Amino acid sequence: TIALQHGAHRIGVRTDADMARWRSLRFGQFIHWGVYAIPGGEWKGKTYNGAAEWIRSWKELPHEEYDNLYRQFNPVNFDAQQWASQAKEMGAKYMIITTKHHDGFCLWPSKYSKYTIAASPYKKDLLGPMVAAYNKAGIDVYLYFSIIDWSHPDYRASLKTAADSAANKRFQVFVKNQLAELLQRYPTVKGFWFDGTWDDSWKRDGAFTDELEQYLQSIHPGLVMGSRLRADEKGARHFDSNGRLMGDYEQGWERKLPEKIEDVHGNDWEAVMTVPENQWGYNAQWAGHIKTANELLEMLVKSVSLNGNFVLNFGPKADGTFRTEEQQLMTQIGQWMKINGEAVYNGTYAGFEKQDWGYYIRKAGTDSVYMVVFNIPVSGSLRVKMPAHTSLVSVSLQQQTLTPELIGRNEYFIHLSGKQSDTPVVILLKTTSGENKEKGNFEKAK
Numbered sequence: 001t002i003a004l005q006h007g008a009h010r011i012g013v014r015t016d017a018d019m020a021r022w023r024s025l026r027f028g029q030f031i032h033w034g035v036y037a038i039p040g041g042e043w044k045g046k047t048y049n050g051a052a053e054w055i056r057s058w059k060e061l062p063h064e065e066y067d068n069l070y071r072q073f074n075p076v077n078f079d080a081q082q083w084a085s086q087a088k089e090m091g092a093k094y095m096i097i098t099t100k101h102h103d104g105f106c107l108w109p110s111k112y113s114k115y116t117i118a119a120s121p122y123k124k125d126l127l128g129p130m131v132a133a134y135n136k137a138g139i140d141v142y143l144y145f146s147i148i149d150w151s152h153p154d155y156r157a158s159l160k161t162a163a164d165s166a167a168n169k170r171f172q173v174f175v176k177n178q179l180a181e182l183l184q185r186y187p188t189v190k191g192f193w194f195d196g197t198w199d200d201s202w203k204r205d206g207a208f209t210d211e212l213e214q215y216l217q218s219i220h221p222g223l224v225m226g227s228r229l230r231a232d233e234k235g236a237r238h239f240d241s242n243g244r245l246m247g248d249y250e251q252g253w254e255r256k257l258p259e260k261i262e263d264v265h266g267n268d269w270e271a272v273m274t275v276p277e278n279q280w281g282y283n284a285q286w287a288g289h290i291k292t293a294n295e296l297l298e299m300l301v302k303s304v305s306l307n308g309n310f311v312l313n314f315g316p317k318a319d320g321t322f323r324t325e326e327q328q329l330m331t332q333i334g335q336w337m338k339i340n341g342e343a344v345y346n347g348t349y350a351g352f353e354k355q356d357w358g359y360y361i362r363k364a365g366t367d368s369v370y371m372v373v374f375n376i377p378v379s380g381s382l383r384v385k386m387p388a389h390t391s392l393v394s395v396s397l398q399q400q401t402l403t404p405e406l407i408g409r410n411e412y413f414i415h416l417s418g419k420q421s422d423t424p425v426v427i428l429l430k431t432t433s434g435e436n437k438e439k440g441n442f443e444k445a446k
């Protein structure tokens with residue numbers, strides 16, 4: 001390894017209570033909301049093919065026009081209580097809200113910028129009511145913050161001149177001030193979700209990113225911040241130049257999931273996912289494949305089975321309401337979570353050999369292992385190979401006890417006789433582990 005001043009400061013996962021809480025939540029709701037919801041991916045009859053929250057970068061929409069959209073931003077139908085209750089119904093345990101996206105428009109009346117909700121017809125702070133309503137519903141709130149800020153005169157993507165470096169120094173002060181302001185205004189938030197940290201100007205000042213993270217921890221101990229904030233002094237991001245994860249969890253899983261446990265290298269991690277292929281902010285016409293509730297449930301369950309969190313994104317309209325498709329998804333996912341959430345919350349990697357029928361999830365620190373079945377085989381028989389030194393004590397499907405068939409050494413078929421289901425089926429295995437444990441209930445010779 002090479003000597004690093006600004007690389008990872010910890011080897012292995014965070015073991016404190018705040019991180020344990022983040023880990024237990026498993027299922028989050030992402031919300032991308034801002035003035036980009038006004039065009040919603042369209043402008044003067046033309047459709048923007050990129051992600052709707054990036055429409056300012058589209059040559060068909062002059063910056064001057066985009067930067068004046070805030071004069072129309074008036075979410076009269078915004079109802080924080082309604083947002084929080086539908087998130088609770090979906091089963092989300094945390095929410096991540098865009099305080100400001102790359103365009104720099106602030107959903108809170110920041111005293112460090114004129115480009116905020118205070119300058120809009122709506123005038124009022126949006127974040128305060130959101131944080132209060134979600135917390136009241138028992139949902140933790142995390143703040144998304146884009147370092148890239150297209151609205152700020154001192155923002156530089158790269159540093160070519162001394163003037164650029166001077167501007168960048170001023171910009172770093174601005175960033176630090178806004179982050180401190182957010183923590184001071186919203187003290188119950190549990191962490192930051194940083195984005196827009198890929199530009200050279202940011203990557204090249206690893207020391208600043210390190211000092212910033214430590215500063216934020218010092219004024220708000222316990223904050224949970226992912227790997228996307230920092231760079232080490234060589235410009236390495238997420239993993240430092242010694243291959244060690246920076247930040248509290250791997251934050252690179254954007255619109256993609258790991259495949260197997262080896263892909264996450266023993267780190268905490270979180271995946272963030274869009275319902276369409278790649279739309280975070282409101283997009284009037286959803287094109288391409290729109291993920292179904294079952295597809296999204298599989299991503300959630302797969303994430304938890306691989307020891308990670310899964311965050312599903314929503315893009316409210318400019319008026320503060322959610323599109324019908326998103327409301328329907330929250331309801332459908334919530335119906336499954338209401339019955340089966342116990343398999344997701346506090347879920348961890350089970351250590352069982354993966355089978356085709358779906359995913360194993362171990363309830364943290366227990367001998368309870370859930371099988372979440374997405375693919376019932378034509379045989380109706382679910383193969384279960386017990387890990388070494390682990391025996392099977394009982395099998396149940398909801399309140400029904402099942403008797404598995406022993407088909408080999410510590411290997412079973414669980415027969416779902418004629419079972420059909422249009423949503424994932426959850427089976428609970430009670431196990432015993434350890435060298436000298438008596439055999440499980442199903443291993444006694446017939």
Ligand SMILES: C[C@@H]1N[C@@H](c2nc3ccccc3[nH]2)[C@H](O)[C@@H]1O
Pocket residue numbers: 032051053054195254272280
């Ligand atoms: C969480 C997501 N991250 C932002 C983003 N911008 C990108 C530019 C290039 C490649 C990936 C990007 N992700 C998206 O706009 C969204 O906020």
